[in-house]
Amino acid sequence: MPSNTMMPSSSTAPTRFLDVGDQRYAYRRFGEGIGLPLLCLQHFTGTLDNWDPAVTDALATGRNVILFDNAGIGRSTGTVPSTVAEMAKHVMAFLDGLHLTNCDVLGFSLGGVLAQQMAQERPSLIRRIILVGTAPRGGEDIMHLEKPSLAKHIQDPQNRGYAVLQKIFFAPTATSQAAGAAFIGRLMQRRDDRDPPPGPNVGAAQLAAFREWERFTGERFADLKGIRHPTLIVQGFKDDMIPVRNSYWLAENLPNAVLLVYPDAGHGSLFQYAESFCKQAAAFLSSDSESAVF
């Protein structure tokens, strides 16, 4: 699909639409190179406009990058499901609609949860997985926005729009907050054809899905043994939204995962260290090995 694949960047790629049955999905697709397409699955309440061009443009120099609004997000129709399984069904329907039978996945936060669900349900759909700032089923302290340390930023009337994101995605240090301000600046580079901001029902349904994801039956983390895809796990040590021990559990229980953790970084570690992250991610994605080690 050359008309979809030569778009220059996150800031300028047009929003496209794919109809699958009654459902319409909004997405952007750009980049070129010999790599498999990379599907990017977005964080809690994030839209197409929440992807940092410093990350997606760099990765798009070696492959098609596909940004995706799940059902009920941005300009995708439908309602946001309240379970991970239902959300993952939409992602798979979207990939089927694009006739993509195999791709790499970058799952950030909620997106990383969906990537795990998809890898278990339809392993053949995915080749390599990057999980950033996410948690396994049965993980702990996943997106508890009612925690005082998060609530104080979210409820502060001085913090509006992207200012909240800077506070809660970045560590409370001068260096990390400066990186957060730069990140916000990059998000603002796109001027036209932007998604509408999420309504309150989006967050409520997604939080319900996180609460369900924290529950487990049987042996804790045993389900991870079945995900044999080469996996790169990335997180910041100061992530207060999904603490780093969740990445430890992921990496210790997935049979084929490399763990990379950054200092002085919170939930948005991949954006704070976009250059390092993209170098590591590109090296990982470029490998043909059956091992995650790159």
Added chain:
Amino acid sequence: MPSNTMMPSSSTAPTRFLDVGDQRYAYRRFGEGIGLPLLCLQHFTGTLDNWDPAVTDALATGRNVILFDNAGIGRSTGTVPSTVAEMAKHVMAFLDGLHLTNCDVLGFSLGGVLAQQMAQERPSLIRRIILVGTAPRGGEDIMHLEKPSLAKHIQDPQNRGYAVLQKIFFAPTATSQAAGAAFIGRLMQRRDDRDPPPGPNVGAAQLAAFREWERFTGERFADLKGIRHPTLIVQGFKDDMIPVRNSYWLAENLPNAVLLVYPDAGHGSLFQYAESFCKQAAAFLSSDSESAVF
């Protein structure tokens, strides 16, 4: 010292000797490039001949690599001290004797403990630190060779010499054990000018030092906050000699550390994944940033 610095490899570099007062230290120095010299500090009972040429030769393509026998090890004179502080004094005396006022350090296992001690006592001596398979003061389960999972290999009369190393440095999987066999093969490439194997007093004194290192006073891990050097921490998830939680504690409490953990690997993760490790280590060492992120 050009005569010392152009030696071709771990397998052929001659053993050299440096006298400092009454003490004679054995060492090897080889490699070239613009990087700072890299001092390699060895593991429990290891001699100059226990460094994997796949690691040291690759790193020596960008810098001088210095392998070092601490007091009482290999052909260095003196007795092995029973505390980390006394061992670190010898390393610093050796560097002073070489007139090296600033270097990078690769500390593996016991060597990583010495690197931490030196970084606290003489921070200016070190620029960047790589800590592999090691533990902070106050760490847990550090080299308890009496554990059944380790003792069964060490006490097995079928395991002699390097065969023990393969069992306890590599994970109990076919893939990791195969990597261990390849590692042993590489250690055997050096035929002449080899160190004598360690006597029983070496291990006893080094184990006493580990037991002392497990003890702490005051706030646990607070001493790590003072080590501001850019640090790269590497370990295998299946390290039974110094379990990975020790690397978590290191990386969470050092203010400027990146953590990298490998799957299907034990204590010898850097040897199992020599190519990946050297690529990461070289990128880390080549950085001029004040941040550990590379």
